[in-house]
Amino acid sequence: MSRLEDHLPCPPLDRWLAPQWKGRAVAVTTTTAAKGWTPPRGLRKWIAREGVEALPAEPARGSVEVLLVLSTLRSAAEIIEDAPWQALRPGGVLIDLGVIPSPGLGGVLRPWVHARQLRVGSATRMSYWLRRGAFAPEQWIAVSPADIVVTMVKRAIRSGRCVSAPDS
Numbered sequence: 140m141s142r143l144e145d146h147l148p149c150p151p152l153d154r155w156l157a158p159q160w161k162g163r164a165v166a167v168t169t170t171t172a173a174k175g176w177t178p179p180r181g182l183r184k185w186i187a188r189e190g191v192e193a194l195p196a197e198p199a200r201g202s203v204e205v206l207l208v209l210s211t212l213r214s215a216a217e218i219i220e221d222a223p224w225q226a227l228r229p230g231g232v233l234i235d236l237g238v239i240p241s242p243g244l245g246g247v248l249r250p251w252v253h254a255r256q257l258r259v260g261s262a263t264r265m266s267y268w269l270r271r272g273a274f275a276p277e278q279w280i281a282v283s284p285a286d287i288v289v290t291m292v293k294r295a296i297r298s299g300r301c302v303s304a305p306d307s
Contacts, residue, residue, distance in 0.1 A: 151283035156234065157189050163204040166194035168223045170210040178209050179238060181284035198226035205232045212237035212260040212288050224271065227294045233273065235290040236281075237264055261288050268292045 167186055169176070177183075191207060206227045208219055227233055237260070242253040265276055273292035281287040 152281050152287075152289070153185055153188070153283070156289070157185075160205040160232070164202065165189075165191050165205040165207065166198070166203045166226070167191045167207040167209060168194040168219060170208060170219055176211060178236075179284060182209070182236065182238070182287065185284060194223055194226060198222055200225050201228045203227050203231060205234065208233060208235045210235065210237050212239050212257060212264070218267065224294075229294055229296040231294050233268065233292050233294060235264060235268065235288075235292075237261065237288040237290065239280075239286040239288060257288075261290070264288070264290050 169178075186207070194203065194206070203226045206223060208223070224233075239257060242250070245252070261278060265278055268290065269276060269292070272295045274295055275291075275293045277289075277291040279289045281289055
């Protein structure tokens, strides 16, 4: 059973997600808050098996068709710098892999608090990408590697502010 009751589990990432980017320019980066954080071993092995390279420090604008973002699903403060976002081509796919943190003793004794934090973290993550200029959002929980919230969005071809329709 999923830790987030309002998310459906998805198939293993290697069978479902990796085939979507075969033959495309793919890179991986981490969020600013995740610098120094180590992703789980299963996730690192999967990324290495798929041959995904780290995004260069100074990526070329529009050089990546698929961008993997590794992060923990702790708070809304986990963002990426502007350079990785600009490296993603307009219409490209951003896949945010948010690792669900271990609940700890407090989360085990009060599971509703931990579940609420995860729901808020996943909803905040989704709204962050939409505000950043993304569309077509999807969000799932990975079965293998376990406990990863997968948020997929596409980068808008034209980014700008949302404009409301004029009054009739």
